[in-house]
Amino acid sequence: MDRTIAPQASPIGGLILPTIGHHVLASGIDVYYKEEPTTEAFKIELLTKGGYANAQSAALCSIANKSLLEGTISFPGKKLIDQIDGMGSFAEATPSFDHSLITVFGLSRFFDRTVQILSEIIYQPEFNGANIEHLKKKELNRLKLNLEKGSYISSVNLRKALFGEAHGYGKSLSPEEIANVSVSDIVKFHKTKLCDFSIYISGQLPPNFISKLENRFSRVERESLPDNGSIIKHSPANVRYSNPKYIQSSIRLGKRLFNRTHPDYFKFVLTNEILGGYFGSRLMKNIREEKGFTYGIYSGLYSLNKEGYFSISTDVNGEHEQATLEEINKEIITLQRELVKPEELETVKNYLxxxxxxxxxxxxxxIDKFKTLNEQGLPFSFYNEYVKEISKTTAEDILTIAGEYLDTDSLISSIAGK
Incomplete structure (x- = not known):
């Protein structure tokens, strides 16, 4: 074997996608499942309506989700974590924009016990006042640390600038909102949002796992309220946060865009990859390797349930801020005016x-890949479409997409620096 010669690349064919099972429990809860008999573990997730977009405040969403793991009626306080740890399991509650996930990884031999405890977590949380106050203090301390970081501030301010603070996607934590979260707020949010969920489960499952889920998740607790994360009219504007202590400038550029349901999604994904989507991108080669302005610069399209947004992110020394912005614009304009060379296009396609x-x-x-699509109303076959559309995208397509969606005047800037 001659190791001086790179192996020849071959085209990627279609994916062989497995069937994802679907069952509706008597309570109306959807269960999606994929059995993986070769592993001795399983993962079960409750995907709830308890995301930031559906909460009165980001603080309420965050604290309500995390408080689920602070104890149940049967296992108050630390006893809950002791039960989970004792089975070699792991549990977490993760809020995001459109939903939250209550996730448990467990060993298959403890399936029954794990599902029982998860049922108690979602149906019988303790919501102890002292524990919640302690959780609020931890959340406040974490926020105070983040508010000292320009990278955090510029990212949060970009979302606010793009969507507005009234929009579910523009919400962010604040000390005042953390302080104002009450036990009664959490109880109401739990009943109306966190108890409205679907189940995603995969791994080595017992033959009668559906009946076991039926027994544990048969109660209908939810009282759904209308979502408040719908599209709200807002006029984006540039924003700057100044702090004389900052040495670096944290630069975020972006615009509201589309999600996976848009017909130009595939072509834009490839266009973004060329611009700043991976370590060998044009932005990385120019601003990191050639100019030495930063350790890293990336761009990405964030696909949310109702829409999406595009952003470019980097941190540079303050003295290079303006030059960095100029080089970003230069790379975008080049992508709009010059055809991508065949070698670069093939390299990026193969990598992507x-x-x-x-x-x-x-x-x-x-099951994770399926869940992402299912929440946006897309079929599992979307992934085969992804491979097909990326493969056939041309340099001319890239030129068109960059011209239509990456007008430099349409990009909103959020900068935190001196």
């Missing part, structure tokens, strides 16, 4: 598709 295919290789990947 190779990384994508590899993302299906872990035991719980199939």
């Amino acid at each position: 598709l190779g990384t994508f295919i590899n993302s299906f290789s872990t035991p719980f990947a199939h």
Whole structure:
């Protein structure tokens, strides 16, 4: 084997996607499942309506979700975590924009016990006042640390600038809102949002796992309220946060855009990858490797349930702030005016598709990939469409997409610096 010669790349064919099972419990709860008999573990997730977009405040959403793991009626306080740890399990509550996830990883031999405890977490949380006050203090301390970081401030301010603070996607934590969260607020949010969920489960499952879920999740607790994360009219504007202590400038550029349901999604994903989506991107080569302004610069399209947004992110020495902005504009304009060379286009396609295919290789990947699409109303076959559309995208397509969606005048800036 001549190791001086790179192996020849071959085109990627279609994905062989497994069937994801679906069952509706008597309570109306959707269960989506994928059995993975080769692993001795399983993962079960409750995907709830308790995301930031559906909460009165980001603080309420965050604290309500985290308080689920602060104890149940049967296992108050630390006893809950002791029960989970004793089975070699792991649990977390993770809020995001459109929903929250209550996730438990467990060993298959403890399936019954794990599901029982998860049922208690969602149906019988303790919501102890002292524990919640302690949680609020931890949340406040974490926020205070983040508010000292320009990177955090510029990212939060970009979302506010793009969507507005009244929009679910523009919400952020504040000390005042953390202080104002009450136990009664949490109880109401739990009943109306956190108890409205679907179940996603995968791994080595017992033959009668559906009946076991039926027994534990048969109660209908939810009282759903209308979502408040709908599109709200807002006029984006540039924002700057100044702090004389900052040495670096944290630069965030972005615009409201579309999600996976848009017909130009695939072509934009490839366009973004060329611009700033991976380590070998044009922004990285120019601003990191050639200019030495930063350790890293990336761009990305964030696909949310109702819409999406595009952003470019980097941190540079303050003296290079203006030059960095000029170089970003230069790379975008080049992408709009000059055809991508065949060699670069092939390299980026191979990297993008190779990384994508590899993302299906872990035991719980199939159910995770399905969940992402299911929440946006897309079929599992979307992933085969992804491979096909990326493969056939041309340099002319890239030129068109960059011209239509990456007008430099349309990008909103959020900068935190001196």
